[in-house]
Amino acid sequence: xxxxxxxxxxxxxxxxxxxxxxxxxxxxxxxxxxxxxxxxxxxxxxxxxxxxxxxxxxxxxxxxxxxxxxxxxxxxxxxxxxxxxxxxxxxxxxxxxxxxxxxxxxxxxxxxxxxxxxxxxxxxxxxxxxxxxxxxxxxxxxxxxxxxxxxxxxxxxxxxxxxxxxxxxxxxxxxxxxxxxxxxxxxxxxxxxxxxxxxxxxxxxxxxxxxxxxxxxxxxxxxxxxxxxxxx
Numbered sequence: 001x002x003x004x005x006x007x008x009x010x011x012x013x014x015x016x017x018x019x020x021x022x023x024x025x026x027x028x029x030x031x032x033x034x035x036x037x038x039x040x041x042x043x044x045x046x047x048x049x050x051x052x053x054x055x056x057x058x059x060x061x062x063x064x065x066x067x068x069x070x071x072x073x074x075x076x077x078x079x080x081x082x083x084x085x086x087x088x089x090x091x092x093x094x095x096x097x098x099x100x101x102x103x104x105x106x107x108x109x110x111x112x113x114x115x116x117x118x119x120x121x122x123x124x125x126x127x128x129x130x131x132x133x134x135x136x137x138x139x140x141x142x143x144x145x146x147x148x149x150x151x152x153x154x155x156x157x158x159x160x161x162x163x164x165x166x167x168x169x170x171x172x173x174x175x176x177x178x179x180x181x182x183x184x185x186x187x188x189x190x191x192x193x194x195x196x197x198x199x200x201x202x203x204x205x206x207x208x209x210x211x212x213x214x215x216x217x218x219x220x221x222x223x224x225x226x227x228x229x230x231x232x
Contacts, residue, residue, distance in 0.1 A: 040095045047088035054082040103219040139195045142168040142220035146227050148176040155232045163202045168220045181205045181227035184213040195222055
């Protein structure tokens with residue numbers, strides 16, 4: 001029940017639990033950007049200290065111990081980290097905070113999204129090659145798994161991205177049900193109806209699945225809640 005000091009004040013070299021605590025710590029009332037700055041400094045030092053080859057990085061990854069997890073296989077992760085090490089050693093890693101804004105998703109839970117207008121200059125400067133070509137109309141689609149079957153959102157993502165739309169990961173719905181899929185659009189305009197119909201067609205859903213959101217929504221152009229009628 002007593003507090004334990006993992007990192008005392010002042011310049012010092014941190015390792016293990018102390019470095020992790022420093023990276024993740026946020027004081028009461030502190031803005032998230034302050035924690036992000038600490039996290040970035042720890043991550044930069046870790047990347048710079050890694051071995052220079054993927055094989056040797058793989059040994060490090062394999063030895064991190066129980067309780068660790070990754071979204072990629074050990075070999076893939078080792079390759080990514082090896083490339084990141086090269087960039088960190090050359091001081092070529094740039095970090096920044098994406099501008100975000102609070103979004104109304106039609107529920108009581110507060111959500112946030114990227115402020116597109118403020119993010120445009122950052123994207124143009126650092127990701128010019130990833131910007132969609134002029135004239136291409138991409139619909140921002142948030143997808144939720146409404147039945148709990150694994151892999152549904154990922155399947156929908158593949159179809160939407162292949163159709164050149166922007167996928168927004170919504171994860172699982174608040175409540176699983178056995179109902180049909182719903183394609184929600186923010187208003188009754190012809191443009192929204194067209195977008196909803198297009199998304200429904202891409203996902204193999206009936207035209208009747210397109211509905212106007214009861215409370216409006218701004219988190220995406222279209223919100224899809226996948227139901228039992230969605231075929232992976």
